[in-house]
Amino acid sequence: MNVTIVDYQSGNISSVINSFTEIAKGKVNLEVTSDIKKIKFSDKIVLPGQGSFKSCVDSLNNIDGLVETLNEFVITNKKPLLGICVGLQMFADVGYEEAETKGLSWIPGKVSKIDNQKGKFKLPHIGWNEIEIEKKSKILKDIKDKSHMYFVHSYEFIPEDKSVISATTDYSTKIVCAVERDNLFGTQFHPEKSDKSGLKIIDNFMKL
């Protein structure tokens, strides 16, 4: 099996590479690339994302044909893709970080700043928070309800169709922290930094 981590100059992806390498050891052929041909022919894609929504979307658009290739992979060929942090947020139609920016429109919804109740909750939301599992999920298989995951973000994905939500976390409000729809998977938290539980999620994705 070939799994590709899309390297589109979206900031620091070393931790994603390290954790996937740990799980892939001897079982999965892992590529880290922005080469469209390689992405096209891989079995699964990981779409990381750090920095702002706008900077990530701009970086995707900077690589000729990348967005079209991802669309074909996810929508036409229905192959599994895991978005992490801003990688998940970009599933939305629109994001409001820095400037109003069009997303990939894979899951209808928007990405807005977390309502921190006038400073009552510090932003970014940094650290370990419990997740509440909202529905049966392939990548959350064997993950216990109330498991701790590591978060770093100030913006949240608000999908229109609530049935895509597989987990939420409590920070000021109920924040969507995992989504799942058919072949499309996303986590707002960082499985690559979430110790054993996080590695389990990566393993679940690899085994799909």
Next chain:
Amino acid sequence: MLKNRIIPCLDVKNGRVVKGINFVELKDAGDPVEQAKIYSDGGADEICFLDITASNENRDTIIDIVKKTAKKCFVPLTVGGGVRTIQNITDLLLAGADKVSINTAAVKNVDFVKEASKKFGNQCIVVAIDAKKVSENKWEVFTHGGSNKTGIDAVEFAKKVEVNGAGEILLTSMDKDGTKSGYDVELLKAITTNTNIPVIASGGVGTLDHLYDGIVKGGASAVLAASIFHYGEFKIKEAKEYLNSKNVSVRL
């Protein structure tokens, strides 16, 4: 509910772990990669490396340590000490650090914080503030490991780095560091009530009660300690169980 973080800090000099008492009289105590692994297996919420290597020739050692650690530890890794340029940050992040902590360079030029957070995102930019009490309810920023006075008010500086894109503040009391007499809770309170980003308390931990004070009385989101963990006085797990027993929420 967001948990309060416990962060063991490893001071690294020329590739070896040391812990200074008031930044002098360093004792050598172990391999940083092994230490980090022990901490992450023991439940540390993050690992922090502070590179106190003085010369530039030895800067590559920390990169090598970060590389090895990042392959074994799957919790966030923060690296500080001598971070002065965008290239320094790029090198550390590529090696596997998740955050970098900037100290002197931020004091010299706050635009550097802005530039760094714009380039890498504020999630990976921690500004380390070393502060010393100068009068009642007044603290001043110091640089170069506490040796240079700057004349800058610590609270004003904290607000300034927040506006310029710092994602977190790592606040060390130079009066308390190495004394084991507890955090400077008043300093912590002054900073946590005047900023809206998470503050990591540092400097002075000697007992588990001090961790409690930093979080509950000082308002810190995370507590950093070195010697109480490093010399085996307490395990991370013991610290967490203690805090939990006093109704402070931690990741158990």
